Amino acid sequence: MPYGKSACEQLSDLQIIQYSLIELDYFSCLYDRYEQRLLAYIKRTLSVHSEEAEDILQEAFIKIWRNLNEFDQQFNVSSWIYRIVHNEAISYARKKRSFGKNNIVGNETVILQIPADDADQSLAETEAVQILQQHLNQLPQQYRSVLLLRYMESMSYEAISDVLKLPEGTVATQLNRAKSALAKLIGKNPFKQ
């Protein structure tokens, strides 16, 4: 990229969008800035392999590029990007279901990732995370999305409301229901000590 990563770092999301409309290369700043977070989000949401997640993200960013002029400054850039990526992920999952493919990931259960360089990460923690992910996968899509956006992406209710296009009250209700549903599932967990 001709501008370098340091140039990107100095720009706000909004500036990147504005500059991208003039010079395409700036658009890669946006991709680089959100890539890791969004890949993790897609994997957590759909339980897909890295390659599939990258494909989904690529398609989502093409949509973001096409709709760059749609961005309304009353919205948060991050929420807008998450919304498009979320919709792309959901539509990918629907298409996949309609083709009858299994959407459960094989060996690569890297959904609720704990940073690899975390020295304190114990085997028990990893196992617990994997079990939690398995339970998350059993939840309805909407419940999984609110839980992930709230606790993995650390989003506010307002931001979640913008991503999922739901009233904040509904977000809160769904979050409570999702937590109850998850607690119920964990309660039935045979590995629970």
Next chain:
Amino acid sequence: MENSEKMINRIRQENIHPLPKSVFQLKRLLIGIAFTGALLLGALAFSIILFAIQQTDFSVIQHLQHSRLEFFLGLLPILWLSALILMLAVGTYSAYYTGKGYKIKWTKRVLLNTLFSILFGTLFFISGGARKLEQAFAIRMHAYESIQEKKLKIWMNPEAGFLSGSVESIQDSTLNLRDFNNKIWLVNLRGAFIAPVLSFETGEKVKMIGQMTDNTHFNAQELRPWGGPEQRHQKK
């Protein structure tokens, strides 16, 4: 090659461009038109429903011996009720896509939409707009049965005990009535309830419930003004 570079290359190779601003402006404009249009049309439909209620005598139902439900359904302004429901649905749906409309719960959107229709519909009705609009609609749409036509259908039915027309003259307790088909009737008013507002001036429009005794004679039990704005206008 980094993923971002792959993406940039793909955009270049496939020559993908951002959609022009005008596309999104048009989309927003259409949604705005659908939303405001639904609000206004909903309010107009409500105002005509009010006008229909004002013009329709639901009390007639109690005088019917058979098929009350069928008759009641016939009195309802089904077209305008359907239009109101449709407009509430369109307004509620399109509000979701306007700006941050999705932040409002759908129940609240329905409620706000309904309140708007009631408020502006009532104002339009009070201003007399509903009557004019309904009449204009009846003139232009031949298939449409106007509220006045519906009313006439009910009150020009002497066999069933409903008669209406304008006062020609009155002598003792016999009213000389010209019905809306220009037929003259002799109406016996003895023992009948007569609404105090009636003055029996020539040309005054009245409606009555009673019994037809023969082809030109009618025994009235209840006599009321024809009702509606024409009646008020006559009194001035």
